[in-house]
Amino acid sequence: MKSVYLSLFCGLLGIPLMGVAIPPQVNGQTEISNGKLVNALRLLNTQEYEYQHERGQFATLQEMLSFLRTKDILSKAPIDLENPKPYELVITTSPDGMHYQITLKPTADPNGKNTVCRTAAFSDDSGLIYLGSVIGCESPTQ
Numbered sequence: 490m491k492s493v494y495l496s497l498f499c500g501l502l503g504i505p506l507m508g509v510a511i512p513p514q515v516n517g518q519t520e521i522s523n524g525k526l527v528n529a530l531r532l533l534n535t536q537e538y539e540y541q542h543e544r545g546q547f548a549t550l551q552e553m554l555s556f557l558r559t560k561d562i563l564s565k566a567p568i569d570l571e572n573p574k575p576y577e578l579v580i581t582t583s584p585d586g587m588h589y590q591i592t593l594k595p596t597a598d599p600n601g602k603n604t605v606c607r608t609a610a611f612s613d614d615s616g617l618i619y620l621g622s623v624i625g626c627e628s629p630t631q
Contacts, residue, residue: 521568521576523620526593526610528567530618533580533591536562537614546586547614553580575607588614 533553540548540556548556554571557563563570570578579592594609606626611619 520607521573523608523610525567526576526608526620527618529570529573529593530591530610530612532562532566533570534612534616534618536560537580537589537591547582547589548580549582550578550580576609590614 536553536557537547539560540553554563557566557570568576573593575596576593577596579594580589581592582589590611590613592609592611595605595607597605605623608620608622611621
């Protein structure tokens with residue numbers, strides 16, 4: 490009988506602790522921290538130059554994902570680059586392949602300001618990474 494009470498007590502104690510371990514979600518989608526956004530862009534910038542060194546031009550989004558997959562780097566990325574929900578990843582290259590721009594921004598959600606006001610990350614072939622948010626949103630505290 491004591492073991493039943495002990496099991497119930499441990500189970501009830503574990504329920505609040507499980508709530509702490511679950512990452513915060515908005516509309517069923519996991520938040521991505523600013524640090525992970527920056528680290529994802531650092532990885533992509535570095536790999537764009539690796540790709541350019543090997544192939545003579547910068548990679549489009551699909552070329553980059555394939556390149557990361559073959560180098561076994563995709564699985565080590567700070568976020569899921571193939572499905573970065575609630576963000577979208579865009580890599581735009583110039584027609585000659587000599588320049589690129591990377592955008593990692595929240596996907597449009599017409600239902601709420603909380604998704605619109607998430608931080609976005611941007612970079613290009615200069616290697617500089619910018620974080621920003623929509624005008625009218627409060628700036629995030631760090």
